[in-house]
Amino acid sequence: MTHLHPERFGENARAALGDEVLRGALRKATGLFGRQRGAAVAEMPEWEALRERARAVKAEALASLDVQLERFEERATANGIQVRWARDATEACEQVKAIAERLGRPTIVKSKSMATEEIRLNEHLEQAGHRPVETDLGEWIIQLAGETPSHIIAPAIHKTKRQVGELFAEKLGIPRSEDERELTRAARRALRHSFATAELGITGANFAIAETGSILLIENEGNIRLATSMPRVLVALVGIEKVIPRLCDLQVFLRLLPRSGTGQRLTSYQSLISGPRAGSGDEGPEEMIVILLDNGRSSVLADNSLRESLACIRCGACLNACPVYRQIGGHAYGSVYAGPIGSVITPGLQGLEKTAELPFASSLCGACREVCPVKIDLPALLTRLRADVVEGRAPGQGQRPRRPRRIEKAAFAFWRWLASDPVRWTLSMRVARLAQRAGLDRLLPPARAWRKGRALRPFAPRSFRERWKEDDRRGR
């Protein structure tokens, strides 16, 4: 599996900019999702009220998270679900591994889940000799290729049909094809075999409902339905922030999430799973385990401003809307969670030691905030994390940023000193103008960086304030 390097965002981004295939695919995907989202939203006159309601429900759930979690546990347990808790990635992985171990060498089918990506469950299971099979088509392609997803809802958008055809020919021993229908059929056949023999299914969850002790899973392909229906044992890894109070709240999120993600009114399938099979006459898993994962979430919860990032419902709208993401895709962020929300969540969950570049991976244009279905103020959170980086603070209980930014700090302190006094300011601007005319600005890294592909606008021969003063003297 590719290793993730958020600390090399700049480098990663430059590499991505040189990949024309990737950029073409990104333009197509983000453009399509964006347009479809626009059309789906336009037919909902009450879209704003819907967003407000969703935001309020999430805020309510987070503000009473302990109560919601206990209620979920109580109801789920009464439903026959085994509820476990995991403080961090290692604990969660160990729990899943122990279940797999108990089943011997089970065939494991996995459905797409950001939480399992976050804890690197596959790597962990593979190290123990297990072979979890990703069953979402995009995820499976990525797994066969030994890569990581590049988009939250379209994990393999960076691969062309031809590349997928070559990959399938090599890994499945089938004739090479560039027909998406044929490739999809080949995947169906191969994965049907995995499903038919699977003893352990691993999923995430889009929502956990406290009122009923259920989880809700949203998809288009049907692989989640298979993974939750066929194997003998079902494990769902659920971040603690996924819990919502009531079943009726789901209608709000079902109206928002598919429209925001792909522009669909509703995805093909939603599965509301509330427990293992009723008896031998019933279908579904004999055993169902829900693992509630913290892994930094409680620290984010403790941070009054970052808390709202826990309201994210992982729709991917902010990625599609982000002009930075659209140029470089998900890999450049070096994190499971990419795009604007990823640049908030990742530092929130991990701290800033390795992720200090991410909050700066944005022009703060605000397009993300405009499309977020739960109205997370992403630019404000990115700005807040920038301040954490500058001041050497750690968000939540994560790690502090590593590099003190001495030069930049000194530069801003100097700027402030200059701007605090009109005489100093006016003089300094004149000096800067003369320095630029003498070509001395080439010595300044920001000016050099600016000149990469852009002409630097020269200082005007006379500033506005100088003109104003002269006009004043002339008595207007």
Next chain:
Amino acid sequence: MSAREDILGRVRAALKGTVAIGAPGSPEVAAPTDLDSHAARVDAFRTRLAAAEGHLEVVADEAQAAAVLSEVVSQARAKRIAVSDAPLVAKLTRGLEGVELVDAADRAGLLAAEAGISCVQHAVAETGTLVLETHSERNRLVSLLPPLHVALLHADAILATLGDALAAVDPGGAGSASRAVTFISGPSRTADIELKLVVGVHGPRELTVLLIDPRTRENAP
């Protein structure tokens, strides 16, 4: 300290000073309000199902349903047909000729079946969605594994909104509650290869709804 106590303790500490208030507004926000009449619901369901690429056949009664079912199945050239254990499914498939009926418990048979027939407990006009509950039949795999899913729906089961459906279902793990409630809107689909839409990736390629609506007869000329 157990992970549970630890996490809950951290959550409580994190929330110190936070006042939890109920979310203002109604969960019904943005729900369609023009679906009060039976006709409006059927109409909306029909439109939305079509938009989701599901097929609809409207019949007036069970006898007609059996006839249309036979046509649908033979058009699909389905020889092995998986059936849920609902009485209506048994009743309507009784007359099918030249086919082998596969029991919902027969997993190997299900994997080889060319069509699956189940009932639908509720439907949603707002989105053209079928709602399958496990408390009344074994429908999970019958509706999922074969390439064609034929769903039998009584017109009275069409509810107006997603909220109505959520109020009608009975999810749970005890007694007669549904271990799984499945919402289905159209066939299984993917766009994971170059964003090209392909149906039938893991689940059915085709979804046909047999809507049994006695009022169609009343309205007939």
Next chain:
Amino acid sequence: MRVSLFVSCLVDQLWPAAGAATVAVLRKAGCAVEFDPRQTCCGQPAWNTGYTKDARALLKRTVALLEESDAEAVVVPSGSCTAMLRHAPTALGGEGSWSERAAAVAGRTHELSGFLVDVLGVEDLGARLERRVSWHDACHGLRELGLREQPRRLLKNVSGCELVEAPGCEECCGFGGTFSAKHPELSVAMSDEKIEAIEATGVDAVVSSDAGCLMQLRGRLEARGSSIEALHIAEVLASGRGA
């Protein structure tokens, strides 16, 4: 109406003609314009880069300066500086009475096009410019201040001027303040997408009301050898009257 001009650093030093044009336009609209030469930077670059302490110091200085004037409005020929001043009450939260003082200033601070259309109700300034132009929605003006129709209405009333909408006119130009220097290649790639859309419309100029965007777009247009001009909206509105 008496208005106080907060000209912004970039207009002051790099685009003084836009500053002069702003004054001309405001006078044409019947305003008496004052300008306090003690003004410097509002602190926005520091704020957006995470240097909140430096930013707060400059914000307070700016608020103190602007509240000295009893002009009815503060007009800024820049959406992003206006947005910073509007955000000042929040940014200065927890600093005693500063938040309230900032709120009083923020309440009468307006970006030029918003001021003309929403406050003065003026949409036609009698300008004349024989050009085909495209409007670039600067992010802060559009998404923080809600300026979408205002500048367009003003441009449509410029005689001889044809407004051609470019696809993606609401997309970021790639400037983003210090972002443009931290990630130059990325920033330029963002501009290119925008510029290609503008070029395809066949316009002579791209117009905006944010000197940062104009600097970015013109800088890239020049590097690409394009003849498309980047104009501040004040320059367009002041044109053709010998002003």
